[in-house]
Amino acid sequence: MNAIHYSEYNCEASGNFLTEASLAKQGFDLRVEQAQWSCSGTALIETGNSCLIRLMLPASVQSKPNCGSFARHGAHQFQPLGKLLFIPHRTEFHLRHDASKQKALVCLFDPSSLGALGSYRWNWKENVSEAMLDLQSGYLHASLQRLAEEVSNPGFASELQTECLLTSIALDLRREFIDVPVVAAVPLPDTEKLSPRQFNILRELLDTTSDEGHSLRHLAQACELPLRTLSSRCKNTTGMTLRQYAAQHRLRKAMALLADTRLLIKQVAYQAGFNNAAAFSAAFRKELGVTPEEFRHQRRR
Structure with a gap:
């Protein structure tokens, strides 16, 4: 380069x-x-x-x-x-x-x-x-x-x-x-969005937690908000609910991990935060239209 x-x-x-x-x-x-x-x-x-x-x-x-x-x-x-x-x-x-x-x-x-x-x-x-x-x-x-x-x-x-x-x-x-979210015609009050500090906490903890059910509750505690309020403010900030944002974050991490062919699919699933390989493959295929194995094969080609 x-x-x-x-x-x-x-x-x-x-x-x-x-x-x-x-x-x-x-x-x-x-x-x-x-x-x-x-x-x-x-x-x-x-x-x-x-x-x-x-x-x-x-x-x-x-x-x-x-x-x-x-x-x-x-x-x-x-x-x-x-x-x-x-x-x-x-x-x-x-x-x-x-x-x-x-x-x-x-x-x-x-x-x-x-x-x-x-x-x-x-x-x-x-x-x-x-x-x-x-x-x-x-x-x-x-x-x-x-x-x-x-x-x-x-x-x-x-x-x-x-x-x-x-x-x-x-x-x-x-x-x-580059992919800047479209701003609503009527801006929402700041109190209905995540603060920069809360958004950073959200991203950093999603990168380190594994069990989704636990991490959602843990995220709410870390951001000092009720879970429902956190999800609502997450949607006002990112366009996605907290569960949707967490799922996308894990899939993004999984795509990077799949580059290492030494890792088994179940290892990628666990490291990306999924409970098992079946749940990982189903979520991956639903989002990207291919299985993790097919995605890895396409990347190798």
């Missing part, structure tokens, strides 16, 4: 970049990287065919945050960069930095090369937004933190773990910036 192209407007302001650890495979290239600038300057970053998502790590030393701007919104409309930022593929991004030192996890990835995601179109062009420069998502932050740990200290099946995390990250970014 193509690496990003970094070029300073003034070569005297060029930074020094040192890769501490890396993990790469077809479809992604992850690096824990040290970057140091001795003076202030402005640089152009071009992402080519790869998307870029970056998480600042604690060792960074900055008196104030760097700033950035997408070219389509004017190269001089800079805004402070958050700890977590995303730059879509084939995008020009202008970075303005001061003399500083930072440590970050830099992820270059191509969603169309991540297993089942190859069947989707990834057109970010009309959806580039300044919100990408300061992503406010506890779920994405936690996923990137796990990736940083995996790159620095690879464990069993690191490549599979990385691909599963990136698949989930790509889908969440798509939901936020």
Whole structure:
């Protein structure tokens, strides 16, 4: 895959970049990287065919945050960069930095090369937004933190773990910036929707719980809402009831796990949160029109 192209407007302001650890495979290239600038300057970053998502790590030393701007919104409309930022593929991004030192996890990835995601179109062009420069998502932050740990200290099946995390990250970014839900003509009061904190709790716990009946009750307790109220607010926020949203989340996780042919179908079912392989196959076929075995065979082909 193509690496990003970094070029300073003034070569005297060029930074020094040192890769501490890396993990790469077809479809992604992850690096824990040290970057140091001795003076202030402005640089152009071009992402080519790869998307870029970056998480600042604690060792960074900055008196104030760097700033950035997408070219389509004017190269001089800079805004402070958050700890977590995303730059879509084939995008020009202008970075303005001061003399500083930072440590970050830099992820270059191509969603169309991540297993089942190859069947989707990834057109970010009309959806580039300044919100990408300061992503406010506890779920994405936690996923990137796990990736940083995996790159620095690879464990069993690191490549599979990385691909599963990136698949989930790509889908969440798509939901936020490509498949934006249609807003109702009469907006619902904020009290009838999930708060950002409750929505993050919902997603993070769905990624870790298994027994559906227990997890729905557990989710309601974690969000400090009655189960019926949580389901209603989930529907006002996502267009789906809590049970529907949980089922879709598990199927998404299962699609990523099916990429590993070493896992039996019943193992995928259990890890995705289904009680047994029969329930998993029935839900999978109802949603996608094929069985998990057929889906895996199609992907291999």
